[in-house]
Amino acid sequence: MNEQTKGQIEAKISEEITLFEKNFMGRGPHEIKTFIIDDIILIRLKGVLTPAENNLSSSPDGAKLVKELRSKLIENSSDYLRTVIQNITNACVKSLLTDISPETGERIFVFTLDINLEETLTSDNPL
Helix, strand or coil: CCCCCHHHHHHHHHHHHHHHHHHHHCCCCCEEEEEEECCEEEEEEECCCCHHHHHHCCCHHHHHHHHHHHHHHHHHCHHHHHHHHHHHHCCCEEEEEEEEECCCCEEEEEEEECCCHHHHCCCCCCC
8 A cells, every 4th residue: 555644644544535426325415524433434514315315304304314325325335435545544343333414414424443543643744
């Protein structure tokens, strides 16, 4: 693997998660930001809902349905997502947590790793 800085790794994770959202969920986010914090990778996506999901989310029952559907889709794709993070970071993913807000169209991913990735990196030091 080429030596990469923390910022480059965060950018690569954002790129791969955007591709995942496009290919598996039907549309990419309007905005994405990845943060490496100790042994945690936090990813915040904005604008992930399709127009149909936005429309459906206008009612409480519809919002609940969107949330359940998106959760199930991530559950079915968790092995893929874990592999993506492992390939980029060379760390094992201990857990994957996620939630989505049908009201705002934001999704959060949290990956916990078996190592303190941030400790091994600085903004100038490569992995």
